[in-house]
Amino acid sequence: MSIDKISQIFEKAALENRKALNEYEVYEIFSILGLPLPEYLYQSANGFRAEEFASLVFEKIKTEKIVLKIVSHKTLHKTETGGVKILFRDKSAIEKATREFISSFDSLDGLLACAFLEHSPFALGEELLLGARKDDAFGPILTIGPGGTNSEGLAKALNRESGIKVDAIENIFNRKSHEDFLSASWILNYCFGKVRGSKKIVDIGELIRWTEAFSYLMKNFNDYCGSKWAIDEIEVNPLCAYKGRFYALDGVLRFSKASGKKRIPPTMNALTSIIKPKTVGVVGVSEKKMNMARIILNNVAKAGFPKEKIYVIKDSVEEIDGIKCYKNLAQVPEKIDLYVVAVPSEQVPQVLLDASESAKVNGVVLISGGMGEKSGSENIAEKVNSLIFSAREKNPDFALSGGNSLGIVLNESKVNTLFIPEYKMEHPLGSNIHMSPTAFVSQSGAFVISALSKMTKLKPLYSITVGNQQDVTVVDYASRLVSENIKNLLIYIEGFKYLDGLNFLRVIEKARASGINVLVYKAGRTSVGQKAVMGHTASIAGDYPVTRALMEKAGALVCEDFDEFCDLTFLFSYFGDLKIKNRNVFFISNAGFESAGMADSISKSNAVVLNKDVEEKMRKTLKNHKLDSIVDVKNPMDVTPMCSDAALEELISAALSCDDIGSAVISMVPLTAAMHTLPKSDKWPDDMENKSFLKKLSLINYPKKPVIFCVASGDLYNSYCDLAIAEGFVVFRSSDRAVRMLEKFMDYSISH
16 A cells, blocks of 8 residues: 555654655655656665766666756755756766765765756746645645745745745645635646636646645644654645646655644533533632632622522632622532632642532633743643543533633623723623624633723623633634624634644634634734743744635635724624625715825725716705705715715715615714714704714614714714714724725625
8 A cells, every 4th residue: 555655665764763755755655656757766875886877877867958966864955055967968977977976965865866857947837836734733734836946036026915935725624625725826827828828738637636645645644643654744846847747856755753642622512611601600709808709700790690600619708799608619509610710820720629529510711820821830731731631531521711811701691700890991791782793702811801992882792711722722612602693703813722723714614604704813923923922821823824824715804903803893793794785885074185095095895986866866965055066976975074964964875775885984074063073062062962963874773784984083072983883883083994994894795
């Protein structure tokens, strides 16, 4: 079998204490798999005779030119070290070059002579880079891009933003088809003659032959398939197009002994206990001061969770804040679904041991930090991990969320375990009639409260902070939540546990198939960023460009920065359940610079020409309000500071009633005297609560379309923004950013 033959090659290399194969050994693997190779001849460095080798090469390889290469597992990039020579087929020249190589390189495995395949290395599509590597988060990754000596420079020039040095990326275990993968590559359009003026060099089947072989290798030689050996990386550069086929002109392969490691995720029952608890327990509550656990206890009770179903584990008092205390878990009359642990880190192992021995706890939310994420705390983390496994032996549905969790808010279950005092922020409790059902899962608790404190009207059904993912991960929660009745899944993640990235891709695809929007912010994008998140959560950050490409291909909307995540969260939370029919937007403002700014920001949306009926309605409105002499009906529309609330309400209503209009951006500079933009007061004539067009155009009962309202002014108009949000508008303070975010929202909603 080919698997056995390939394993023998790894075995031989390992006996020589090698972790990389030489090019000849890679060629042998390709030969076993029946892949096209140039005619080649190898001679080991042991007992090497230059004259004899030159004669054999001359006899076997008949092409006009011959490529002579050093073979060394220590020198993988031969071109840069002068280890490649292209010679005319001349016996004396071959012998001379052979002697020069032998005298110039100390660590040779041998020499390799190959037929020179005539092609144009600078013609797009004639040289490719095909590679695969293992990834702890995503499993085997397959990549393809421009090849040859210029591949890195060309890829860098074409992918400056992402930094990806390949053209297409996919996860081998999450592939739909080879054709689907290859269709994402621009360079292959030149291979297949799909670019104007180009000719077909090869058929797609020739390349599928190679991608199937690489997939076969990665599936059969990895850490978790039962093989003794795992391929860390394999690459062919270049893969050369020659006479209708692809040939490997080089080969690199690094390998290691398969680790056999695996991660056992929590059960769905365990996750259900955490996100839909019927009982809540708290340990660490002080009867003398308002410590972290006591804040949590009060927040759970104030959220509306039944007090008789809250259990405080405290052996010194009978009651705290009206909640009965129990000396230990054995005395608790029923199983605890959600057990909040907020004790000093050194006490955590004993608390978890008690929970394990009692077999009365399903889900633990571990607030305590200092277990693995801080240098010197590794021993505590190891103890916690051991206790998790032992607890599962007694109760398979045991799971731990945290440590270093900031808590969770579950609006349907009326649970709030945040340890943030109420006076510090408006907790995301209750509901908002304008919001589509949303779940917010974040590895960073501070990110959740920071984002929601900026958007106080957002009330997700689930706000979950995960912390350092010691057991339950962000992806575990996401996999459970996609079975709930949600429309939006918001994810902040710093790192993936073993194969969690692969699981996340499947969760994203499942979510999109169910009509759930998935927004992601991935932290740890740079080497400095990776060190930062390692210090925070002790999770692996991973390779961001690859991670982003895979998540986007699966169907996620990956956000560029924190502001974009918050802006898009606002848009999707309000409009995520709407059917976006088209990219036609109506733009209206009372300021010329706003109209110009909106127009300048348009990229993919259309400032559609208004139909005749709508145009006629607007003309009548302008005439009735004596604006027809200074305002034209157009899109974007500048109604000038003379436009009143009444006129605005009529103009916008006319636009939104038009089937051709899919959404609107309304940007008003509120300093105009013609509009009611301040609360009622004896100091001014404004009465925005009763006379603003926002009240009359309220989106509460309006046929829903995405409508963004912009207020390009200072803090004096914060109450004006609050009124707009209360009436169902998504509010921005900058119209050009509003247009860009609306386009991203529409692009995702329509294309997916």
